[in-house]
Amino acid sequence: MIVTTGGRTDQQTIMHARSLSEKYNFPYINRSKQSICKLKERYQQDIITVSRKGIAIHPLTQEEPLTFHPNMAMVRAKRMLNGETDPFIETAGIAPGMSVLDCTMGLAADSIIASLATGREGRVTALEADPLLHLLAAEVLQAFTTPNQKINEAMDRIETINAEHHEFLESQTDDSYDIIYFDPMFSEIIDNANAIRNIHHQTRQSGLRPETITEARRVARRRVVLKDHWKSPKFMELGFIQLKRKTSLFHYGYIDVQD
Incomplete structure (x- = not known):
């Protein structure tokens, strides 16, 4: 590099x-x-x-550059500040003061929304295995500003780590985070015509495995959440309760881990 x-x-x-x-x-x-x-x-x-x-x-092997502007996160954040619900926050049950581990940061859209929901007393840690995507997201989170101070503070509070999620989970103690989140689709929208292809091309994150979910259940205090395509077999294979949304191509699923 x-x-x-x-x-x-x-x-x-x-x-x-x-x-x-x-x-x-x-x-x-x-x-x-x-x-x-x-x-x-x-x-x-x-x-x-x-x-x-x-x-x-x-990237050396691509003609198109990777750039990032948190457009969709801003739209969602403004809706939340106007009192509307967000499907991710609602499914995860995220509330002020909670700790959230985003295992698949991508370009941080869900991390921003989680940080806004957890507030000043909360904590959001975002993992990204690919060093290029991690650098891009981490730098934009620090540099990007909006007219809304609450959104700016939410972005500033996110701790980003360049790490593979299974290895990171293995290194954590039991009940380290309230909510653990996976979005293996990396479905954020960025400023490229072939955004999704670029993200998939760049990512080095391993696919979700049963042993990863086992680790997530150990590390989570409250809930493990998965976002995936509505036809994905992973909800059933990995033991998630799938919440079906008729108007969306992506569904959320959850596993409660509270005693």
Whole structure:
């Protein structure tokens, strides 16, 4: 991985790129008017560009860059602040002060909503196995601001970790989190025409296994939640109660683990 600037740059973006390089221990390369294709050809590395528009990741094996703007999360957050219910929060039973582990952060849409629901006294930890997606989501969560301070604070409170969820769960003590959440579909919408394909191409997260759910039940105090396609066999295979939603392609399921 190398870090550079966008095609048009200024001192501020150069400083930002250098800071990102130091933070993640990736080499910084002067752009020197070279194209992304030329940089890929020369260095044979994934490339992070920093510009006035934000951060973009250019995987070595893909033509389209990965970018992120939390559009859908903002729509959901505003609805919640207006008193509307959110299916994820409702299914998980998330309330102020709870702790939530999002095992499949992707681009953090559900993590943002969970943080908004848990409030200042709560705790949201989000895992992402792919280092590119983790970097992109973590940096946008820190840098993105909205006119709504509650949403800004919700994004700031999220702790992101570059980790594979099964290994992370194995390292946790019993009853470490109130709610544990899985979204293996990575269905967030990002600023790419082929967003879902890009996310699936990038992810290194292992598929859900029965032993992972066993670990999740041990680590959860209240409930384990799964989001998947409505036709997915995993709800039944893994022991989730599926909540059917006639107007949605994605359903939620849950397992209560309270004594």
